[in-house]
Amino acid sequence: MPISDAPPIIIADGVIKQFGRFAALRGVNAEFAPGRLYVILGDNGAGKTTLLRTIAGLAQPTRGTISVLGAKEIKTVCSQIGYMAHPSLLYDEMTGLENLRYFAGLYGIHEDAANFTCREAIISVKLDPDLNRPVGQYSQGMRQRMSLARALLNDPTLLLLDEPFSNVDFHSAQEMATLLGQMRDQGRTLLVVTHQPGLLESVADEFVWMNLGKIVDRTSKLRAGTP
Amino acid sequence: MSFLAVMRATLAKDLRLEWRSKDAINAMLFFSLLVVVIFSFAFEPTAEESRKIAGGLVWVAFLFAAIVVLNQTWARELRNHVLDAYRMSPASANSLFLAKAFGNFIFVIVLEALMTPLFIAFYRLGAIGPAWELVPIATLGTWALVVNGTFFAAISLRTRSREVMLPLLLFPISVPALLGMVNATTAVLTGEESARFWITLLVAYDVVFTIACLLLFETILEAE
Numbered sequence: 313m314p315i316s317d318a319p320p321i322i323i324a325d326g327v328i329k330q331f332g333r334f335a336a337l338r339g340v341n342a343e344f345a346p347g348r349l350y351v352i353l354g355d356n357g358a359g360k361t362t363l364l365r366t367i368a369g370l371a372q373p374t375r376g377t378i379s380v381l382g383a384k385e386i387k388t389v390c391s392q393i394g395y396m397a398h399p400s401l402l403y404d405e406m407t408g409l410e411n412l413r414y415f416a417g418l419y420g421i422h423e424d425a426a427n428f429t430c431r432e433a434i435i436s437v438k439l440d441p442d443l444n445r446p447v448g449q450y451s452q453g454m455r456q457r458m459s460l461a462r463a464l465l466n467d468p469t470l471l472l473l474d475e476p477f478s479n480v481d482f483h484s485a486q487e488m489a490t491l492l493g494q495m496r497d498q499g500r501t502l503l504v505v506t507h508q509p510g511l512l513e514s515v516a517d518e519f520v521w522m523n524l525g526k527i528v529d530r531t532s533k534l535r536a537g538t539p
Numbered sequence: 540m541s542f543l544a545v546m547r548a549t550l551a552k553d554l555r556l557e558w559r560s561k562d563a564i565n566a567m568l569f570f571s572l573l574v575v576v577i578f579s580f581a582f583e584p585t586a587e588e589s590r591k592i593a594g595g596l597v598w599v600a601f602l603f604a605a606i607v608v609l610n611q612t613w614a615r616e617l618r619n620h621v622l623d624a625y626r627m628s629p630a631s632a633n634s635l636f637l638a639k640a641f642g643n644f645i646f647v648i649v650l651e652a653l654m655t656p657l658f659i660a661f662y663r664l665g666a667i668g669p670a671w672e673l674v675p676i677a678t679l680g681t682w683a684l685v686v687n688g689t690f691f692a693a694i695s696l697r698t699r700s701r702e703v704m705l706p707l708l709l710f711p712i713s714v715p716a717l718l719g720m721v722n723a724t725t726a727v728l729t730g731e732e733s734a735r736f737w738i739t740l741l742v743a744y745d746v747v748f749t750i751a752c753l754l755l756f757e758t759i760l761e762a763e
């Protein structure tokens with residue numbers, strides 16, 4: 313089946329997410345097709361991170377439903393989802409390789425294969441797997457890349473990335489953007505929240521604009537004047 | 540990966556993190572040492588008096604020291620939101636819970652092993668009853684503290700003042716176990732009565748609360 317005819321990989325139907333009285337998502341209706349790279353844009357507080365966390369299954373909608381990879385119970389498909397959050401999701405006291413080996417274990421990657429898989433993931437983000445330094449002593453940019461390596465460990469079908477380029481130097485960010493494009497070309501679906509959409513302009517399939525907890529526009533090109 | 544393999548990997552990771560930082564074990568040792576020294580100077584008990592008060596003293600020291608390690612356990616998972624990575628994985632919630640509980644059990648047992656000779660020296664302690672019974676009392680009592688402690692530390696994880704919340708939640712529910720530990724230890728030290736009833740109480744307490752914690756932990760972990 314051609315990718316464009318394939319059923320949506322994510323379907324959000326009237327998703328509302330409230331934290332007390334504050335509504336972070338105010339009725340999100342959206343479908344995301346497989347094998348495409350979506351860039352999610354919006355001001356601070358627009359609901360981008362909450363949307364990503366809801367798709368990842370880390371936050372439950374207050375109202376509405378969300379279906380990911382055909383499942384409404386996201387825990388059942390979590391092994392096919394990779395998630396890179398704003399915090400690193402890594403233990404500062406352990407080296408990058410130690411961190412990844414631990415998380416590989418959680419995904420059921422056998423110990424014999426884990427070493428190879430983890431080293432490959434670290435190399436793919438242009439870091440040295442033999443770096444014998446705890447993650448806490450990494451620069452912010454290195455930590456971001458190690459966090460991306462962790463998200464790639466389980467070879468996910470759906471990759472959710474929250475601010476992957478923050479604190480990464482321009483050259484490394486461009487390399488990461490190219491890497492994300494390659495992942496899309498391999499058939500993965502990517503949802504990338506960023507304030508630097510220009511980096512993804514050449515590889516993105518669609519730009520999704522959010523404001524005040526709603527998706528307000530979807531465009532195939534960046535609007536003029538966007539940074 | 541199997542339940543046991545995830546549990547083993549998480550336990551090994553926690554032991555490694557504690558070995559590198561020594562945050563919890565140092566604080567626990569310092570606190571217990573203070574209790575031993577201060578109380579021994581304050582009371583100057585005879586051997587006879589020591590046998591009567593030591594049960595309570597020892598367990599109060601271990602209970603308060605355990606709070607330190609219990610608060611530390613989940614704090615590590617909150618830093619950098621690592622707990623989210625665990626929640627996103629297909630690994631079972633209970634394998635995380637049991638790994639944490641066993642990790643805390645090891646830390647507190649190590650503390651007890653290090654502090655017991657000091658208690659014996661400072662309070663001139665000697666058991667008149669069967670001393671071997673202190674081993675199951677320590678094991679069961681420690682498990683009672685850490686299994687509930689690990690669970691309630693997870694509950695208080697997202698509260699603003701979790702260091703205060705944990706004792707508030709843990710102490711009331713630990714009263715039956717504390718009664719069992721203190722009375723069983725005193726019974727063995729004084730030799731005046733059998734500790735069997737209190738040991739049975741501890742076994743029942745451990746079984747009931749371990750099962751309850753395992754049944755409820757996934758809900759706690761997934762709570763926002």
